[in-house]
Amino acid sequence: MxxxxxxxxxxxxxxxxxxxxxxxxxxxxxxxxxxxxxxxEALEAVADGIxxxxxxxxxxxxxxxxxxxxxxxxxxxxxxxxGLDIAFNNAGTVGAVKPLAELTPAEWQATLTTNLxxxxxxxxxxxxxxxxxxxxxxVFTSSFxxxxxxxxxxxxxxxxxxxxxxxxKGITADYGARGIRANALLPGGTDTGMxxxxxxxxxxxxxxxxxxxxxxxxxxxxxxxxxxxxxxxxTGSALYADGGTAAVK
Numbered sequence: 272m273x274x275x276x277x278x279x280x281x282x283x284x285x286x287x288x289x290x291x292x293x294x295x296x297x298x299x300x301x302x303x304x305x306x307x308x309x310x311x312e313a314l315e316a317v318a319d320g321i322x323x324x325x326x327x328x329x330x331x332x333x334x335x336x337x338x339x340x341x342x343x344x345x346x347x348x349x350x351x352x353x354g355l356d357i358a359f360n361n362a363g364t365v366g367a368v369k370p371l372a373e374l375t376p377a378e379w380q381a382t383l384t385t386n387l388x389x390x391x392x393x394x395x396x397x398x399x400x401x402x403x404x405x406x407x408x409x410v411f412t413s414s415f416x417x418x419x420x421x422x423x424x425x426x427x428x429x430x431x432x433x434x435x436x437x438x439x440k441g442i443t444a445d446y447g448a449r450g451i452r453a454n455a456l457l458p459g460g461t462d463t464g465m466x467x468x469x470x471x472x473x474x475x476x477x478x479x480x481x482x483x484x485x486x487x488x489x490x491x492x493x494x495x496x497x498x499x500x501x502x503x504x505x506t507g508s509a510l511y512a513d514g515g516t517a518a519v520k
Contacts, residue, residue, distance in 0.1 A: 273301025274499045279352040281305045281344050281397065283335050283389075284362030286313035288463030289412065292487035293359055293494050298326035300495065303352040305344055306330045307362070327352065335362045335389035338396075345396045355400040357498045360393045361412040363432075368424040379427050386431035390438055398442070398451055406450020409442065410497045411435045413455040413509065419517035420478070436509060443507030452506040454497045459513030460484035480515025 280297050284290035286308035298304050298321045308314040311332045321328040329351045333340030348355040366382030367374060390411050401407030413436060416422050417429025435455050442453035460475035462484055476483050493512040496502050511517050 273299065274495070274501070275357070276301035278302045278356040278499075279305070279348050279354055280357035280359060280498065281307070281348055281355065281393075282359045282361060283307045283344075283393065284412075285330075286310055286317055289458065289461060289487045289490045289494070290359070290361045291317050292491035293361065294328075295321060295324075296488065296491045296495055297357070297359075297498070298328060299324065300499070302357065303327035304329075305348045305351070307333060307335065307340065307344055309334055335360075335393065336384040338392045341389075341393045341396050344393075345400050349400060354404045355397060356404055356407045357410070358393060358397040358401075358407070359410045359412075359494055359498060360390045361410075361494075362389060363412055364428075365425070366427050366431075368428075370424060371426040374427055382427040383431045383434075386428065387434045387438070390435055394438070394442060394453070398446060401451055402446075402449060407452070408498050408502075409439075409451070409453040410494050411439060411453070411455045412494075413457045415457050415459050415511065415513040415516045418457055418509065419511070419513070439509075440507050447506055452497075452502070454502070454505060454507070455509045456490070456494050456497060457509055457511045457513055458485060458490045458493075459511075459516050461490055462486055478516050479513065480519045483514065485512065485514060 280302045282294050285294045285306035318328045318330050331343045364385040367378035414432040417433035439453045439455045
C-alpha cells in the first residue's frame with residue numbers, strides 16, 4: 272500500500288532534478304502521474320522508467336508558460352486516470368544571472384513567466400478539477416533565495432520565487448474551506464543541472480548549516496509530505512527543506 276494510492280498527480284519539470292525524483296517517488300507510492308517538461312526525450316525516459324516499475328504514467332510535452340500546456344495536462348489527468356488530486360508545480364528556471372540594473376525587461380519577464388506566472392496558469396485549471404474530486408493538494412517549488420536570503424545576480428529569480436508565497440496564501444484564502452490545500456516547498460541548494468559546476472556546488476554547500484547540498488530525492492520526499500495525507504491540516508504554508516540556510520544566515 273502506498274500513501275498516494277488511487278491519487279492522480281500532475282508534476283511539471285519532471286524530466287530532471289527534483290521533478291524527476293518526485294515522479295518516481297509519487298508513482299512508487301501509488302499515484303498515477305501525468306508528467307510535463309519541454310524536452311520529449313528525457314521525459315519519455317522518465318515515463319519508461321516508471322512503467323518498467325509497474326507505475327501508471329502519462330506525459331505531456333510543453334512549456335509551462337503556455338496556458339494550453341496546463342489545460343492539456345488537466346485534460347490528460349481526467350481522461351487517462353479519472354481526475355486530479357495533486358499538482359506539483361515544480362518547473363522553474365534560474366534565468367539571467369546579473370545585477371538588477373543590467374537585466375533587460377525581457378529577461379525579467381522570462382524568469383517571472385516560468386517561475387511565477389506558470390504557477391498561476393497551472394493552478395487556475397488544476398483547482399476546478401480538484402474541486403470536482405472534493406479537494407486536492409497544490410505544491411509549488413519556491414526557494415530559499417528571495418525568501419530567507421538574497422544572492423548576487425538573482426533578483427529576478429528571488430522575486431519570482433518569493434511571489435509564489437503570495438499565490439499560496441491567496442489560494443488558501445479562496446479555497447481552503449472547499450478542500451483545496453496549497454503550500455510552497457522551499458529547497459536549499461540541490462544537486463541538479465541548475466546547481467552549476469562543482470565549484471558552485473561547493474560554494475552553495477557553505478551556505479547551509481548541514482554544509483552540503485541536497486539530493487533531489489530529499490526534496491521530493493518533502494514534496495510528498497505536502498502532497499499526501501500526512502499534511503492534511505497544512506495549508507498556506509512554507510516548508511523549508513533548505514539544510515538550515517534560513518537558520519544560519
